[in-house]
Amino acid sequence: MAKDTTGRMRVTVKSGGRMKLSSKLWLDRQLNDPYVAQAKRDGYRSRAAYKLTEIDDKFRILKTGMAVVDLGAAPGGWSQIAAKRIGAADGRGRVVAIDLLEMGEIPGVTFAQLDFLDAAAPDKLRAMLGGGADFVMSDMAANTTGHRKTDQLRIIGLVEAAAQFAAEVLKPGGAFLAKVFQSGADAALMAELKRDYAAVKHVKPAASRKDSSERYVLATGFRGARCD
Template sequence: MAKDTTGRLHVTVKSGGKRKLSSKLWLERQLNDPYVARAKREGFRSRAAFKLTEIDDKYHVLKSGMTVVDLGAAPGGWSQVAAKRIGLANGKGRVVAIDLLEMPEIAGVAFAQLDFLSPDAPKRLIAMMEGRADIVMSDMAANTTGHRKTDQLRMVGLLETAAAFAAEVLKPGGTFLAKAFQSGADAELMVQLKRDYASVRHVKPAASRQDSSERYVLATGFRGSQA
């Protein structure tokens, strides 16, 4: 164990045994990530909670009493942040989370284990919300193959589908926030979003690893399903 350039102790994971190099590097990065340690201290289920926190601190997308949809919610870090910021513990607002995977219960959050690509998913979500959403958010990422071009196209495809889903369940004036990756492959989608929303921008919170091409699309002022 040694100190890094910031003076923090740096944990090195030993190689050997059945552990692959990629697993070693991932584990080492997790052990040395200050956001991972902070998430454990503050009771968040993932470091991703701080990405949403930082975006909301700057752009104020979560407001008291809102109805929130969290796509691909497991393990629940974003739902935790949303629940706190809309005042769910005080009976304000609603958070509906969906994922293909199971997700441990979060007080007040309605969870459905379903595929948002399912044709009846929007109808089911609207029924759970008893109306439409103020914000649809997604921290989902497509499974990677290691082939850069293929992975970019997969991510854009997932983003396009999430945007189409949002258009079905959002109220006019609503917000869409979703993970993207820096590439020119999403240019056509950006044109569509700029038609459907009053404002569209890319944002990169500090909690996103700086060596990653990860960023987020933030679209506000949904013009309505007839846009």
């Protein structure tokens, strides 16, 4: 072991064997990431919990008694934070988490293993919530191909789909938060969000890795469902 620039002990991952370089770099980053270590100590399922924590500390989105939807929720870091901050475990709010993958139980969180792109998903979700949502959040990322243009189109498509889903289930005054990359949400999506919400901005929490291009788009003050 050696110390990094902050004085913390750094774990060195030895190369060799059949481990690919990309796998070695990922493991090295995980083992030496202070947020990963802190998540284990705090009992959170992922370091992403701190991203939502920092965003909410700054913008005060999550409030007691809210109805929250977590898209692409597994393993559940964001759902844990939301449930804690709205009082869901005490019955003062409700979090509905959706993912194609299975997710272990979290106090105060109702999980549905389904595809949010399914046409029936909004109705199923409203039934689970007992009405509309106050906040729809998404930390989803599209699978990458390594081809920059293709990957960007996939990312944009996923965020646009999440925004459309939010527009179908949010109550007036609600909020939407989603992961984007590189330059943020594209012009067409930003124009759509600005039409549907009172305020739209890009945010990058400190818990996002410095070498990552990830950012989040936050839209607040939903104006209400459109009649197209």
